[in-house]
Amino acid sequence: MSAEETLIMAATCAWKPCEETEQDALIVKFSNGHVKNAEKLDFRLFKHSDGVNPRKKTRRIVVAESDRLPYVGSNFGSGSLQCNNLCRYFVGVLDKKTMQMEVHNAQMFNMLPLIPGETAVNEDTKQAETYREKVDALIEAFGTNKQKRALSSRRLNEVGNENLQQAVAMAASNVINQKGVEALRNEVVETEAQSDTSLFLPPCNTKADKAEDVYPFDELLSPNEFDALKDVGAKMAALTPEDLQKMKAENSPQTVLRHLELLPKDDAARDRQSRCVWYLSFLIKASQQKRLSFKFGVEDGCPRIIINKVVKNFTVESFHQGSLRNTVSTSMRMKLAAHCLALLLHMGDLKANLTLLHRDMGISDVRMMELAKAMGLTLSRQLAQSKEQSGTQEEHRMASLVLPLVKYDRRMERRKRKRMN
Incomplete structure (x- = not known):
């Protein structure tokens, strides 16, 4: 096609998207040469019989039979082309009468020759192939x-x-x-979480000059996510004392109630704190679930960007009865607790109440202490009013962020040698 014809076609041709079909266009590539006469090849397409499993229903095998050899190509396994995962291909079919081009999705297949009888001989004849x-x-x-x-x-x-x-x-x-498989998987994940807690910590800047920059706020809530919390944060800021009493009667998280009672009066500071309180309550609510879906939090007015963030970062995908589940495993619950703790440090002048947080999230106080130690926080004790008995005080564990970060050494228990008499 000459350059003039190309310009004319570009000026008169119109793109027409093709309707979505189950079958994409196939582009085959022969590994050992060029096909001289493609009309003599008999092409057949095979798809996986399991049409429910999302990991198998897209598997395809293309077979091209000639007079000499059959050729086989697939879009999965070691012989497949990795370019299908890195790029997306399209094939355009031009109708010269209407000058409209239909665009189809395409997949590439690497056709390899299949020698008949080679596999059968290797399977049937058992020979001493190894040196042993x-x-x-x-x-x-x-x-x-x-x-x-x-x-x-x-x-x-x-x-x-x-x-x-x-x-x-x-x-x-x-x-x-x-x-059951699910219970064993949870036990394995819990063991891994106990062995290495640092895998679930929020991003940490150990070279920061300021304490508030050690766990950056933008890493916990990006500017776009923070802006999306404007409406729900305004509802938090507008709560009345009667609403707070109602939340206490409904056993709402104590960590959330404490910060709602101490919202600042300045408009800018109150707006920022109310957004953080709402996000904190959403993370605590997510940690109390076994499974999360992309509809979680929609009834509460949660922005879509926040739902996608929590489901993507704080759940584990598992396959169950033909569908994918987003499970909140024990390790993901620890990851949620670490992010809540880092968020509380920004909300409470670099101090956080570990006792209230571990009660709200259903995590043992020992695990919460290990998490605070892994984050390099300074631990202390403080007397606070008891929830069960009014007028009495109880001791709460507190964590504060002080530079330099504290490095806690795990003391290994040594067995005492028995003396021989």
Whole structure:
């Protein structure tokens, strides 16, 4: 096509998006040469039989049969092209009569030759392919008595290992049947969370000159997310004492109530604090759920950007009965607690009440203390009014951010040696 024809087509041609169909356009690429006559190739397309599983329903296999060899290509596995994951391809079909072009989604397939009978021979004929098997065969034929005894002993040990593996597999299947896969997964995640708490801490700037810059506020709430909380924050700021009494009667989080009672009178500071209080209450409410969906918080007027942020950063995807679930696991609950603690530091002049926070989030005080230590906070005690008994005071654990950050050493328990008499 000449340059003039290209300009004319660009001026008269109109783009027409094609309606979405189940089948995309396929672009095949042969790995061992060019196809001279593509009309003689018989193409067939196969799709995965599991149309429910979102990870398998998009799998496709293209088969091209010729007179000499069949060629096979797939969009999954080691032989697939990685460009399908990095780029998105389109194919345009131009109707010369109407000068409209339909645009279709496209996928690329790398066609590899399949030699008939090669796989069957490898599966049916069991040969001594490894070096160990060849040496064992030589020992059986020409080895000394000592070498044959060693070979027999090693094979007996291999049989014993196989029996042990079978017993372990049977015991594991019994445990899975009794507890269930989800319970075991939660136990594994909880163990990992206990072994390394630093994986769930908010972004930390250890080289910050100011204490308020150690856990940056923009990393907890970006400017766009903070702006989205304007309306819900205004509702928090407009709560009356009667509304607060009603929230107390409904057993609302104590951490949220304390900050609502101490909202500043300055308009700018009150607006900022009320937005943070609402976001804090939303994180605490999310930590009390087992599963989250993208509809969570819609009834409360939560902005969509906040819902997407919480579901994406504080849940674990799991596959269950043909659908994906966003589960709030134990590790994600610890991550929520760490972000709530960092947010409380910005809300309370770099101080936070650990006792109230661990009660509101349902986390043990020991785990909350470990979390505060992992964040390098300074721990202290403070007397506060008891909720159960009016007029009495109880001791609360407090955490404050002081530079330099505190590094806590884990003391390993050493076993005492018994003296020999």
